[in-house]
Amino acid sequence: MIFEQRLHPAPVPSAIRDEALADPGFGKLFTDHMIVIDYDADQGGWHSASIGPREPIALDPAAAVLHYAQEIFEGMKVYKQADGSLALFRPERNAARLNASARRMAMPDLPEELFLEAVRKLVDIDRDWVPTIEGSSLYLRPFMFASEAFLGVRPARQYKFVVIASPAGAYFKGGAKPVRLWVSRDYVRAAPGGTGAAKTGGNYAASLVPQAEGIARGCDQVVFLDAVERRYVEELGGMNLFFVFADGRVVTPPLSGTILPGVTRDSLITLLREEGYSVSEEPYGIDDWRADATSGALSETFACGTAAVVTPVGTVMGPAGEFTIGGGETGSVTARMRELLLGIQLGTVADRHGWITRL
Incomplete structure (x- = not known):
């Protein structure tokens, strides 16, 4: 699938970004870009993949996720290696588990190779957001939700798959203490x-x-x-x-x-x-x-x-x-x-x- 790419017109300045990365906390700081891929059962499935600025998602008030909670997500990390390169840990397991969750929630499977490509593309464009302090990483949050506007109890026919990223420090404030x-x-x-x-x-x-x-x-x-x-x-x-x-x-x-x-x-x-x-x-x-x-x-x-x-x-x-x-x-x-x-x-x-x- 071809990804349409739109670079953020006003990314966070490097000096401000680096200052934030010195103490990123957990789940409060986000990178400049995000991935969005749409699904429509009447258009043959997944289509319109894009990478662009992280921004609010427009939703109809009748979007199925708001009423019937068809929503799933994953959590994974990008690690800075000893040689300075970046790596993921068992990302294929996250791709497979997303689909297992999708099947339980009556949602469509996302091809695993598309999941992995989406993650790679986001990391590539926002790689400067990977923190370097000890115990830190770039936390990735792929998620899918029902976007079709309807009020009726049945599986939706339209969905969005989105990937966002958040530089992360320790999950618990006390680190690895009991x-x-x-x-x-x-x-x-x-x-x-x-x-x-x-x-x-x-x-x-x-x-x-x-x-x-x-x-x-x-x-x-x-x-x-x-x-x-x-x-x-x-x-x-x-x-x-x-x-x-x-x-x-x-x-x-x-x-x-x-x-x-x-x-x-x-x-x-x-x-x-x-x-x-x-x-x-x-x-x-x-x-x-x-x-x-x-x-x-x-x-x-x-x-x-x-x-x-x-x-x-x-x-x-x-x-x-x-x-x-x-x-x-x-x-x-x-x-x-x-x-x-x-x-x-x-x-x-x-x-x-x-x-x-x-x-």
Whole structure:
């Protein structure tokens, strides 16, 4: 597909850009350009690809996304390599997951090669926005939404695929220090047969009230339990969980349709096994978590995701009280996995799996 290109008529001056990149924060600073590709079922599918200035998107008040929430997105990063080049980490997995989300939300597939080309083109034109401070990256947000104007409950026939980019520092203000989690007993993130395995905005909207409850109690994230028994740990509002035992076992909740299949999660399972750990995907109860942490049988817990990478969990709070894992410190396995994964992403550790795509 040919991309029409329109350069930004007034890009951010380099001096102002460089000053902003010295402390980009997360999700508040954006690059000059964006990608837009349109879909129309009556015009044969995807068409009219363009790269142009990042600007507001005109929407009809009856646009389907505003009424029936047909919307999906991805999150991925561009990493500055040791030699100064740029690279993506397993972008084909993001392309495949976008389509898996699209199918669940009754939206059209986007050809994976078109997804990857769109990402490449945006990075190429805004490559000066990749920050260089330690722990930073250029966060990419590809997303798709229903743009057809109609009021009726059926899949839309028109969509837009958009890619924007945001220079990013650490996801948590405290960096990689152990975080505090709040266990939600009154709310669930997803139920069997629902949209939990899709990366769609409604799942995150459902997490906002319990997330606010946790923040009010001094916590960083919320832990969701299964919707049926309210017993088994599933995931955080935006990250997967791993449990490390003193005997060398590692457990992570299974993908049962209610948990997002994280790219970072999948990568860590591979790396942990290569490091000699026995990794199993099995249910793990909240009461077991408390008991094992108290007895010392459980030595570490860490959360993972594209934005936060690998983050240690220090304390877990909930209506039944709180407990601490591993003395509230970062464990050796957590530290090793963070170091290893970041090393691969930054090009300082050998990529034995072909996970890095150079740009």
